[in-house]
Structure formats: C-alpha cells, structure tokens
Amino acid sequence: MTDEVMTNQGVTDQAARSEFHPRWYRERVSTWWWLGEWHYLKFILRELTSISVAWFVVLTLFQLRALWHGPETYARFTGRLQSPAMIALNLIAFCFVMFHAITWFNLAPRAMPVRMGGKRVPEFLVAAPNYVLWIAVSVFVGWLLLRTP
Amino acid sequence: MMGESTTKPSNEAFLWLLFSAGGVVAAVLIPIQLFLFGLAFPLGWLPQPSYEHLMALLYSPLARLYLLVMCSLPLFHWAHRFRFTLYDGLQVKHLNEVIFAFCYGGALLGTVLAAYLLWSI
Numbered sequence: 001m002t003d004e005v006m007t008n009q010g011v012t013d014q015a016a017r018s019e020f021h022p023r024w025y026r027e028r029v030s031t032w033w034w035l036g037e038w039h040y041l042k043f044i045l046r047e048l049t050s051i052s053v054a055w056f057v058v059l060t061l062f063q064l065r066a067l068w069h070g071p072e073t074y075a076r077f078t079g080r081l082q083s084p085a086m087i088a089l090n091l092i093a094f095c096f097v098m099f100h101a102i103t104w105f106n107l108a109p110r111a112m113p114v115r116m117g118g119k120r121v122p123e124f125l126v127a128a129p130n131y132v133l134w135i136a137v138s139v140f141v142g143w144l145l146l147r148t149p
Numbered sequence: 150m151m152g153e154s155t156t157k158p159s160n161e162a163f164l165w166l167l168f169s170a171g172g173v174v175a176a177v178l179i180p181i182q183l184f185l186f187g188l189a190f191p192l193g194w195l196p197q198p199s200y201e202h203l204m205a206l207l208y209s210p211l212a213r214l215y216l217l218v219m220c221s222l223p224l225f226h227w228a229h230r231f232r233f234t235l236y237d238g239l240q241v242k243h244l245n246e247v248i249f250a251f252c253y254g255g256a257l258l259g260t261v262l263a264a265y266l267l268w269s270i
Contacts, residue, residue, distance in 0.1 A: 056182070058259075060220055068269065100175060104173070145202075
C-alpha cells in the first residue's frame, strides 16, 4: 500500500521510465461552449441551418409522394401544411435557410479575393453576382409555379 | 493504417465538394421553394398552383432533374455539416463512425427515394 502511494507520488520524476504515460490535467470543455460568445453562437447557428435544409428535402419528398398518389392525397398534403404547427415549423426553417443563403453568398469574396488594378475589389461587389443569380432564379421559379396555364 | 491515411484525404475532398455544391443549391433554390410551398401558399398570400399545373411541370424531364438535384445535393450538404455539428458541438467523437453512417446513409437514402419518386411519377 505504501509502495503504491510512493510510486503514484513519484509520477513526475518517473514519467520517462513509466509504463503508462502520465495523464496531464486537462479542463473539459463544456458541451455549451458555443453559448458564451456571439461569434461561436453564429458558427453553431450556421451549422444548424443544415437541419432546416434536410427538413425541406423531407417535406419535398412527402410532396412528391402525395403528387404520385393523386389529387386527393395531394389536397390532404396541402391541407396539412396549413396547420399552425407546420406554418411555425416552416417559418423557423425559412429563417434558417435564409441565414444559410446570406452567409454562404457572403463567403464567396472571403474564399476568393478578387484584385483589379492592384486593388482588392470590395467584398460586396464580389458577392453581388451571387445575389443577382439568387434573385433571378427565385423569380423564374416563382413565375413557373404561379403563371396561369 | 497506411491505407487509411492515403485514402481518407481524397474521400474528404470529394465529400467536401458535395457539401459545397449542396450549399450552393440549397442557398439558391431552397429559400424561394420553402417560402412558396411552406408559407405563401398555405397562408393564402399567393394562389396555390393546382395539382394539374404541378403535374404538367413534372412532365418535363428538366423539371425532374431540377428536383433530383434540389433534393440530393442539399442532403449531402446537410450530412457534412450535421456530422461536424455532432462531432464538435456535442463532443461525441467516440461515435464518429455511427454518425458518419447515419448522415451519409440518410443522404443516400433520400437521393434514392427522390430518384424513385421522380422516375415513377
């Protein structure tokens, strides 16, 4: 017993000869480390947008399945989307997806700094084409769905 | 061990490419789609497109390809981000393999389901 205590106490000088590497003291990072600072929170929120992306795809798969089954099933599907819970869920998902889109588009100038005449082109000018494409595609999709045949 | 260290980086690069492509598709296409089908149509802000109108759109192979891309790539985007959220956010590194299988398995399953539905509609 006393021998054991002795060896444990002598761990620092015996480290080199010891069979087991001594375990250094390390403070465990809390699971909620990202709540403390806006920077970290933003990072985690951006990571969480992926859940909304997945949710949208699942919703689309259900929509396709309803279309596949026929007009009655599709009417039931659109009826379900009108429930307050679904509206709330989709509103949250929409906010997250917008957050993803905006942070994604603004990332482009960081990932690919453009220089012209030795000067760096301002970030908003590099990101601008992304926004133009985004608006054009959105208008086109809206037009396809809303035009009266 | 050797094999793992030589194959892993190239795998990661490929998965990162899928993540990146999915990120673009999700950013460009999902906001308008979710806004219309999830909010504007159910709340009556805009007239709901009829079943016949949607089926007429789906008749075009281009529309089906569009929907397949819109479902598949964002799922791989999700898989990448979500697995790192679980690794880092919750510090569950010991479950890496399970998380990896769940995320990419889910993305593959979603892609297969979308392809099947779009093929048979």
